Amino acid sequence: GAGVSQSPSNKVTEKGKDVELRCDPISGHTALYWYRQRLGQGLEFLIYFQGNSAPDKSGLPSDRFSAERTGESVSTLTIQRTQQEDSAVYLCASSSQGYQPQHFGDGTRLSIL
Amino acid sequence: TQLLEQSPQFLSIQEGENLTVYCNSSSVFSSLQWYRQEPGEGPVLLVTVVTGGEVKKLKRLTFQFGDARKDSSLHITAAQPGDTGLYLCAGETGGSYIPTFGRGTSLIVHP
Numbered sequence: 001g002a003g004v005s006q007s008p009s010n011k012v013t014e015k016g017k018d019v020e021l022r023c024d025p026i027s028g029h030t031a032l033y034w035y036r037q038r039l040g041q042g043l044e045f046l047i048y049f050q051g052n053s054a055p056d057k058s059g060l061p062s063d064r065f066s067a068e069r070t071g072e073s074v075s076t077l078t079i080q081r082t083q084q085e086d087s088a089v090y091l092c093a094s095s096s097q098g099y100q101p102q103h104f105g106d107g108t109r110l111s112i113l
Numbered sequence: 114t115q116l117l118e119q120s121p122q123f124l125s126i127q128e129g130e131n132l133t134v135y136c137n138s139s140s141v142f143s144s145l146q147w148y149r150q151e152p153g154e155g156p157v158l159l160v161t162v163v164t165g166g167e168v169k170k171l172k173r174l175t176f177q178f179g180d181a182r183k184d185s186s187l188h189i190t191a192a193q194p195g196d197t198g199l200y201l202c203a204g205e206t207g208g209s210y211i212p213t214f215g216r217g218t219s220l221i222v223h224p
Binding site: 041048093 | 158201
């Protein structure tokens, strides 16, 4: 597609359930980022993928969070045993390489009941 | 401690007014970006500045990067309702590929 695509756009789930969020980056973009945006807050970095290099996971808030990316394509962010504080918008961005401007998807709004 | 401080946090003005929002830090940035985010959407890049003292114009928007590359400003002339949104600044320090984002300035322009 022409832009970064994220799915689902909205997700409501019960506390304790696992959720999986998907990101389709722009074709050819080697860099992919996941961010979390809580209401009224800026973007909180979670994880960064660059090509086939080991991802930078320094922003993941706990071991309940994990992410995978196959080559330079789709990425999934998984949150296990969700907690209410995980409620936020999860944004994915891609760029042609590190340092380049990032193109964002519209995010997944996650609500934990 | 927020690496990038944005001010003001909220701004509500009438159509036709001018405004300036600020992005400040004690750190030196190799580059700095400004984004606008509308409700329910992801941030959209407006501009990237990389040279100290650089000024870039995008129609009614003027972006300035401080001489020391520690701060930036965004000035909007004759604001319009379509300018309404959350304005975010972000920057990279040193050799990091991971930008730091400010908390944003929420702008509402009333018709």
